[in-house]
Amino acid sequence: MRFINKIKNIQIRNNSLLCIGLDSDIEKIPASLRKSKYPQFEFNKEIIEATKDLVCAYKLNLAFYEAAGKSYYETITRTLDSIPKDILTIADGKRGDIRNTAEQYVKNLFDDWHFDAATVNPYMGRDSIEPFIKRKNHGVFILTLTSNPSSHDFQYLKAKQKPLYEHVVTKAIHWNSNDNIGLVVGATHSAELKRIRSMVPNMPILIPGIGAQSGDLKSTIRYGFNKEGLLAIINVSRGIIYASSGNDFAAQARNTAAEYRDKINYYRNPFFK
Numbered sequence: 001m002r003f004i005n006k007i008k009n010i011q012i013r014n015n016s017l018l019c020i021g022l023d024s025d026i027e028k029i030p031a032s033l034r035k036s037k038y039p040q041f042e043f044n045k046e047i048i049e050a051t052k053d054l055v056c057a058y059k060l061n062l063a064f065y066e067a068a069g070k071s072y073y074e075t076i077t078r079t080l081d082s083i084p085k086d087i088l089t090i091a092d093g094k095r096g097d098i099r100n101t102a103e104q105y106v107k108n109l110f111d112d113w114h115f116d117a118a119t120v121n122p123y124m125g126r127d128s129i130e131p132f133i134k135r136k137n138h139g140v141f142i143l144t145l146t147s148n149p150s151s152h153d154f155q156y157l158k159a160k161q162k163p164l165y166e167h168v169v170t171k172a173i174h175w176n177s178n179d180n181i182g183l184v185v186g187a188t189h190s191a192e193l194k195r196i197r198s199m200v201p202n203m204p205i206l207i208p209g210i211g212a213q214s215g216d217l218k219s220t221i222r223y224g225f226n227k228e229g230l231l232a233i234i235n236v237s238r239g240i241i242y243a244s245s246g247n248d249f250a251a252q253a254r255n256t257a258a259e260y261r262d263k264i265n266y267y268r269n270p271f272f273k
Helices: 003-013 039-051 062-066 072-081 099-112 126-133 149-153 164-175 190-199 217-224 249-271
Strands: 018-021 057-061 088-095 117-120 139-145 181-185 205-207 232-236
Touching: 003 088, 003 139, 018 088, 018 249, 039 072, 039 249, 057 062, 057 072, 057 232, 062 072, 062 088, 088 099, 088 139, 099 117, 099 126, 117 126, 126 139, 126 164, 139 164, 139 190, 164 181, 164 190, 181 190, 190 205, 190 217, 205 217, 217 232, 217 249, 232 249
Parallel strands: 018 057, 018 232, 057 088, 088 117, 117 139, 139 181, 181 205, 205 232
Antiparallel strands: none
């Protein structure tokens, strides 16, 4: 199935633009799970089981698993196996290196783990991300305008009277011959998100920054989705998975995810035809 169709299908089926970021910090999961052989997986499995009907995607930030030691490979494998196949899975590793290195990242993320998509850093140019783009049935989310405070250090610098992030958008449009490129645009930049969506009316946009980073949800929804009310992927991580630190963590994650899904749809519906 084409990448963009997979996004649309699950967003329609689950009536959801919500992505849950499984940034599962072993120090923050309930103590009752830490004695397990794969504590992060046990935590993730319960979160997934409780929320799988409320989301369009799960995003795994690879750093949280790599930092956990030698069990990380099996933890990611087991986590992905527990996610229904119709739900989008995103490897958030922000990869970006010379071509032969990028090809190894692709083999790991797409062939070994079978992620549907990955985040990539375009700083080194096209050849550093082309191995990702060539995989026609997989998605590539290119860092464009990030939600962190220091995004202004480089991403707003002017070149030919345009900020750097707009040049990234223009390149992404040019590179999108397989219709499998998306952009990463932080919810902390709502005015810029509006501008970027006008440049890419039919490209998926992964939008972090809601919740702990205090992005504005209403503006994000209004400016993020396309004319069909789709193709915005609104990521919330800590605000959902750590809704409770107790043994009721999965139930509270579900409650919080449902609240986010419903808020998103509340702001989405007036513009949805």
